[in-house]
Amino acid sequence: MARSDVQLMLDVKAGDDSSFELLLRKYRGPLVNFLYRMVGDTGTAEDLAQEVFLRVYRARKQYAPSAKFTTWMFRIATNVALNSRRDGRHRQLEVSLDHSPEHAEKDDPPAMEVPDRRPGIEQELIVRDRAALIRRAVEALPEKQRAAVLLHKYQEMDYDEIAAALECSESALKSLLFRAYETLRIELAPLVGHVAGSPKRTEEVRSS
Amino acid sequence: MNCQRIEQDLVAYLDGRADPARRRQVDEHLLACPACRERALEFRALWSVLDEVPAISPSPAFDAAVRQRVAAEPRRASRWAWLVPSPRLGFALTAVLVLAVWLSSVRAPRQPPVAAAPQSSETEFAMIRELPVLEDYDVLQGFDALSELPVQQAVPQPHAQRQP
Numbered sequence: 001m002a003r004s005d006v007q008l009m010l011d012v013k014a015g016d017d018s019s020f021e022l023l024l025r026k027y028r029g030p031l032v033n034f035l036y037r038m039v040g041d042t043g044t045a046e047d048l049a050q051e052v053f054l055r056v057y058r059a060r061k062q063y064a065p066s067a068k069f070t071t072w073m074f075r076i077a078t079n080v081a082l083n084s085r086r087d088g089r090h091r092q093l094e095v096s097l098d099h100s101p102e103h104a105e106k107d108d109p110p111a112m113e114v115p116d117r118r119p120g121i122e123q124e125l126i127v128r129d130r131a132a133l134i135r136r137a138v139e140a141l142p143e144k145q146r147a148a149v150l151l152h153k154y155q156e157m158d159y160d161e162i163a164a165a166l167e168c169s170e171s172a173l174k175s176l177l178f179r180a181y182e183t184l185r186i187e188l189a190p191l192v193g194h195v196a197g198s199p200k201r202t203e204e205v206r207s208s
Numbered sequence: 209m210n211c212q213r214i215e216q217d218l219v220a221y222l223d224g225r226a227d228p229a230r231r232r233q234v235d236e237h238l239l240a241c242p243a244c245r246e247r248a249l250e251f252r253a254l255w256s257v258l259d260e261v262p263a264i265s266p267s268p269a270f271d272a273a274v275r276q277r278v279a280a281e282p283r284r285a286s287r288w289a290w291l292v293p294s295p296r297l298g299f300a301l302t303a304v305l306v307l308a309v310w311l312s313s314v315r316a317p318r319q320p321p322v323a324a325a326p327q328s329s330e331t332e333f334a335m336i337r338e339l340p341v342l343e344d345y346d347v348l349q350g351f352d353a354l355s356e357l358p359v360q361q362a363v364p365q366p367h368a369q370r371q372p
Contacts, residue, residue: 017278024274032266046270053274057281131261138258152219153258159225171216178215184258185250192253 005069013060037150038081040139048084052077075165078147137187145180152177209237214244222251
């Protein structure tokens, strides 16, 4: 039986660095993706994810399993992301709204997505354009709404965990999520309307 | 339930985490309200749209970078970090300790054993008098000193004379 995250962290606290290695392997993906969607840049996201792991390691001696490990980790990650935006350590996202190149920096580490710098970008797969559109809509959300959506939709965390990570009440979180999804529904109306299984009467109801 | 109230519950209703009572209320409202019904359907559609964004993978150098930064952490210092969460607090605690030791060493010789007696209030006196056993010599000594106080004040005597 695999050890729980809390147990792994308690082992790290007791001086077992191999348990930290297990946590690193388990959460590097979710963390990098969360931070990428928060800051919109792979290089910055990886840098911040390293920072989160470092903070987790530094806090090991004070670690008390009062909350789920992921709640604690994503609270650190959210704070790191918000501070990074405030420091202006990464490029402005708004600039990229009218430009298709997603990753302008040449030093960006290779990710699963290929940089949009090849010729004939307009003929590229529609799927990629859709993904870029969706990503920009999420990036344009206010910070706290964006973090709430990422933790709810992509990390599939429970409401009490997300509320704890964002340091707000559960009812405030539910309002936050509603407003975020409502904004996205409107921003992405063309995509939402074209999804398979979407009702045909969408247009008539929306006009009312 | 109205359109405003549904804002609190719609997301939990759609992701299946609303409790049964709320669920029923949302169900009823959706049956009655075409606009909210439409919104609910589009929220569901939106969630599958959001799934279209592919996840990225950390670069191969990521783990090594984390390990390097962790290895650079000062381990010996952190061994005692749990005792003193911050250097400032550590300094403050040390300062308080030094001050306490200094004060006690400076005041102790000047202070005769009886010196505390004049400061004692009546409650302290009463407490000492109520002690069941005064075996301890120091306490007894202190008790003697305190017992001298009412003699100095000598207040009750005039009252006792006037009364008859």
